[in-house]
Amino acid sequence: MTNKVILAACDREIENPDADGHPDIHAIRLIGEGNIVVAEGTVKINAMEHRAVSIRPFIGAKNFEISRNFYRDLxxxxxxxxxxxxxxxxxxxxxxxxxxxxxxxxxxxxxxxxVRDVNRFWNELVALKLETRYEDVKLTPIRQYDWGSECFLHDPSGNLWHFGEFVK
Structure with a gap:
């Protein structure tokens, strides 16, 4: 059985902010069964407001030129x-x-x-024949999950890509 926990904001002023002015909210240790759960502990609320424009991970390459060609081909x-x-x-x-x-x-x-359509993406990925053109590239077919579906690709260096579509 899975317990579902909902943390909700209250409409009262927080009386004991920490030194940085952040409130302490009590809601960590879960006690109870079924639909009734009591939580206790401390969670710090971060008042930072994200106005993100993008997120760009850094990935490495075993052979930079081969990886550059691979990603252009992709x-x-x-x-x-x-x-x-x-x-x-x-x-x-x-x-x-x-x-x-x-x-x-x-x-x-x-x-x-x-991706919007993982089946279409998979078919296009297979058509590129990257496994025959680049050493160490591995494709793994689409897998279905409760949350959606995804396929996998290891690039020439070993970075693992998940290409997925969430259930709508």
Whole structure:
């Protein structure tokens, strides 16, 4: 059985803010069964307001030139920033590719790209035949989950891409 917890704001003034002026809200340890759950503990509320425009992860490359070619073939537009770093974009989404390789970092890097139609994306991905054109590239077919579906791609360096579509 899964407990669902709802944290709600109250309409009273917080009497004991911390030294930075952030309120302490009590809601951590869950006690109870079924639909009734009591929570206790302390959660700090961060009053920072994000006005984000984009998020761009940095990923590494074992062989920078091969990776640059791979991502262009995958349909990303490249903007060379430095001799050892490029920005790759699709629509307004992007990531930085670096001429840097740390095996533990690459082996633990995953990027999720939400697509509108994962079945169409998969068919286009297969048609590119990237596995035959680039060493160490691996494709994993679409898997279905409660939240949606996704397929997977390991790039030539080992970065794991998830291409997914959420259930609407």
């Amino acid at each position: 349909g990303f537009r490249e903007t060379v920033l430095f001799h050892n770093m490029s920005l790759f974009k699709t629509e307004e989404l992007g990531f930085y590719l670096q001429d840097a390789y740390v095996k533990d970092w690459i082996d633990n890097s995953m990027i999720f790209l939400e």
